[in-house]
Amino acid sequence: MLKVFQRNKLSAEEKSFLRKDRLLLILSGILTGISFTPFPFPFTLFLFIAFIPYFLVLEKRKSLLEINRASYLMFFTLSLITIYWVGSWQSKADPFLMIGGGVLIFFYPVVLLINSTLFYLSQKIFSKEKSFWLFPIIWVTGEYLLTLTDLKFPWLILGHGLAKFTAFIQIADVVGAFGLSLIVLYINVLLFKAIKYYSSDRKLFFRYVTISLLVFMFFFIYGIIKLNRKDEKNEKYLKVGVVQPNLDPWDKWELGGLDDILKNYIELSEECTKLNAKIIIWPETALPVYLLSGTYSDIVDSIYSFLRKNNVYLLTGMPDYIVHYNNPPTDAKLSKSGNFYYSTYNSILLLNPNSYEIQRYGKMQLVPLGEKVPFVDALPFLANWFKWGVGLSGWNVGKDTTVFKLKIDNDSVRVAGLVCYESVFPDFVTHxxxxxxxxxxxxxxxxxxxxxSGPYQHKEFAALRAVENRRAVVRSANGGISCLINKFGITEFETKMFTRTSFVVDVPLSDELTFYTKYPFIIPILSSAFSIWIIGINFLLWLKRKFKFDK
Structure with a gap:
């Protein structure tokens, strides 16, 4: 273990090479990082060359330690540029949130070392030359792993970096964000191979450059064709009102002035009803209380009075509280009095103007540490160690996806409701x-x-979900960015950050099922299966060496 930190004496020439390699690794991290929002579109194109400096360094590294040392520097630079914001770093920010954000900047690159380790293992089976062709498959395996376990954080899927390259991302309706990552990395590999042969073999150089351009143009032209396609069927539209109240998220959880908060929502919602909205959307945890717990009947009555008066549905983010008197689920909490079990969810509720029947959805993809302590089901004592000052670290995990059903002018309308972080998961939305x-x-x-950068990245990632499923996406954000994104990933309307506003948009309704919607796991599962095969072969080779099996 100490060898990891041990420094060997280097010659002046070796130190010079090391400095150059470090600059290449930092350059690779910078080019990848600035491909993501909030950097504007032209910077997105850097993603197609961003890994070349990294590959140039990897080519010279032989041992696992050397490869991972180099990889960590590249990944740390990427992490610092793209997810620095997770700690919030505001005067009112909870210290635990800031600590968690700081840890993530350093820990996320460690998780990405899974990719570089698999690359090293592939060289035990194939030559290093061939292993570079396998790197994109290995990388997608790592991205997919980041959607699993309680530590899931698939924020930096490379395909997300292309969100503003509207023409290129249209192929996501077939391959999804993981497929976009695969395409981007293969273009990087092709250009890396071209650079290698620039001096020694111009024929191979031009061949690899030509292939990379053909690959790029194929998917670009596919996107142009999609963007210019005329739909044969006339789409139906629904008038949707969106409320952006711009409440201070820290002060809101102090539970003061609930009547004033509701008044703010109602005033903004009334502006939507004047424009004939049929459904109004309020943001996540719109009211900082368990509205349906029985304690806030006057607030509930006020909301229903508004809905009935204007004959409008309300889809709202809301903390939800469910009591289990019989057969409680395994993750239910016991009340302090010990008389009953209960569950709390970061939920979406659909309130109907013509009925008190409420449709519910409990958030299923919870933010690690922020909303759920990782592995707390197996290690309950962790719940007492990690708690936000605003009390958000103890939500239960929702049990199933819910599609909300509305009856509008004798037509049935079906709506998906995602809570915040869930829109980052490509395959999850397809359900x-x-x-x-x-x-x-x-x-x-x-x-x-x-x-x-966080709010801007989060908003742009939703464009990929729109294209993957060919569905319009409507976002209602407390302080921004609220918007309408069409099925081509184009933002048709958006608000500014930290503005109190509301608006009404005509949202197209679609029943189309894309190839990706039907088969979202093809690329990640095939990539993972191949990576598992690499691990398995390496394990067998290790056994052979360990026990000196005869041939």
């Missing part, structure tokens, strides 16, 4: 669409992170 959702809503509260 709602396969259940019949005709458009997607995202309720969120990105104000926790101020005017940083």
């Amino acid at each position: 709602f669409v396969k259940k019949g959702a005709q458009f997607i809503t995202v309720v969120t509260n990105d104000s926790w992170y101020g005017n940083s």
Whole structure:
């Protein structure tokens, strides 16, 4: 273990090479990082060459330690540029949130070392030359792993970096964000191979450059054709009102002035009803209370009075509280009195103007540490160690995807509701669409992170979900960015950060099922299967060496 930190004496020439390699690694991290929002579109193109400096260094590294040392520097630079905002770093930010954000910047690159380790293992079976062709497959395996376990954090899927390259991302309706990552990395590999042969073999140089350009142009032209396609069927539209109240997320949880908070929502919602909205969307945890716990009947009555008066539905993010008197689920909490079990969810509720029947959805993809302590089900004592000052670290995990059903002018409308972080998971969203959702809503509260990169990245990633499923996406964010994104990933309307506003948009309803919606796991599962095969072969080779099996 000490060898990891041990420094060997280097010659002046070796030190010079090391400095150059470090600059290449930092350059690779910078080019990858600035490909992501909030950097504008032209910077996105850097993603197609960003890994070349990294590959140039990897080619010279032989041992696992050397490869991972180099990889960590590249990945840390990427992490610092793209997810620095997770700690919030505001005066009101919870110290635990800031500590967690700081740890993530250093820990996320460690998780990405899974990719470089698999690359090293592939060289035990194939030559280093061939292993570079396998790197994109290995990388997608790592991205997919980041959607699993309680530590899931698939924020930096490379395909997400292309969100503003509208023409190129249209192929996501076939391959999804993971497929975009694969395409981007293969273009990087092709150009890396071209650079290698620039001096020694111009024929191979031009061959690899030509192939990379053909690959790029194929998917670009596919996107242009899609963007210019005329739909044969006339789409139906639904008038949707969106409320952005711009409440301070820290002060809101102090539970003061609930009547004033509701008044703010009602005033903004009334502006939507004047424009004939049929459904109004409020953001995540719109009211900082368990509205349906029985304690806030006057607030509930006020909301229903508004809905009935204007004959409008309300889809709202809301903390939800469920009591289990019989057969409680295994993750239910015992009340202090010990008389009953209960569960709490970061939920979306659909309130109907013509009925008190409430449709519910409990958030299933919880933010690690922020909303759920990782592995707390197996290690309950961890729940007492990690708690936000705002009390958000103890949500239960929702049990199933819900598609909300509305009856509008004798027509049935089906809506998917995602809570904040859930819109980052490519395959997760397909479950709602396969259940019949005709458009997607995202309720969120990105104000926790101020005017940083986070809210802008989160908003742009939703464009990939729109293209993958060919569904319009409507976002209602507490302090921004609220918007309408069409099925081509184009933002048709958006608000500014930290503005109190509301608006009404015509949202197209679609029943189309894309190839990706039907088969979202093809690329990640095949990539993972190949990576598992690499691990398995290496394990067998290790056994052979360990026990000196005869040939």
